Amino acid sequence: MKSPRRAAPLPVGFFERSAEIVARELVGTLIASTADGRWTLGRIVETEAYLGYDDPASHGYRHRRHAQNAALYGPAASWYVYRSYGMHWCANLVCLGEGSGSAVLLRAVEPLDGLDVMRHRRSVELVESLCSGPGRLCQALGITRSELDGRLMRGSPVEVMAAADWSGVIEATPRIGISKAADWPLRFTAAGSRFVSRRTVTSKLRAVAREHPPG
DNA sequence: GCGCCGATTGGCT
DNA sequence: GCCAATCGGCGCC
Numbered sequence: 001m002k003s004p005r006r007a008a009p010l011p012v013g014f015f016e017r018s019a020e021i022v023a024r025e026l027v028g029t030l031i032a033s034t035a036d037g038r039w040t041l042g043r044i045v046e047t048e049a050y051l052g053y054d055d056p057a058s059h060g061y062r063h064r065r066h067a068q069n070a071a072l073y074g075p076a077a078s079w080y081v082y083r084s085y086g087m088h089w090c091a092n093l094v095c096l097g098e099g100s101g102s103a104v105l106l107r108a109v110e111p112l113d114g115l116d117v118m119r120h121r122r123s124v125e126l127v128e129s130l131c132s133g134p135g136r137l138c139q140a141l142g143i144t145r146s147e148l149d150g151r152l153m154r155g156s157p158v159e160v161m162a163a164a165d166w167s168g169v170i171e172a173t174p175r176i177g178i179s180k181a182a183d184w185p186l187r188f189t190a191a192g193s194r195f196v197s198r199r200t201v202t203s204k205l206r207a208v209a210r211e212h213p214p215g
Numbered sequence: 216g217c218g219c220c221g222a223t224t225g226g227c228t
Numbered sequence: 229g230c231c232a233a234t235c236g237g238c239g240c241c
Contacts, residue, residue: 067236
């Protein structure tokens with residue numbers, strides 16, 4: 001797999017649908033990066049949908065708009081990259097269209113090629129730790145805001161392609177690490193994959209408890 | 216204007 | 229299991 005054939009990236013129309021459907025159908029697809037001129041390839045195994053103005057967990061909730069999230073309101077099939085906790089990058093693909101504020105967060109990738117590049121970027125050896133988390137996969141694939149934010153996916157340094165040969169089972173579960181609408185089942189994973197992000201259930205339970213206090 | 220908190224991660228107890 | 233790192237937006241005084 002040293003000299004990759006460039007498969008066609010997913011068409012814009014794929015993303016002109018609700019983030020929930022796009023998030024589900026992105027599981028199993030391939031993601032290829034040429035950031036820094038170095039080739040890396042993986043399979044998306046975990047995503048989350050953020051629905052937009054009526055989703056309390058979405059950066060586009062109530063049409064919120066500021067300098068850092070302008071790309072979230074861009075056209076379908078464009079990248080929205082934001083900084084999380086002041087230190088990590090997280091990558092989203094915009095859904096529906098201009099102004100929708102809805103997107104799919106990429107949460108975990110199964111590394112397929114360019115593992116040494118990923119290991120070098122991540123300073124980690126274990127393959128299960130290279131791309132299992134939204135911040136981790138951005139680091140492994142060389143994704144930064146300046147690299148992708150606001151750019152159309154097609155023709156950008158990071159492209160997502162259909163994988164005709166993949167036929168796994170896709171599970172829907174509650175989203176991770178959020179405190180609002182924490183029980184909406186908008187997280188999609190490849191069932192049984194050892195490359196999905198690991199997270200204890202306790203933080204989730206705490207988040208739910210915060211939203212629905214006892215008494 | 217000030218303080219809190221998050222679509223996270225990694226290191227330490 | 230717990231907590232610090234780190235920073236911009238937002239709620240609140």
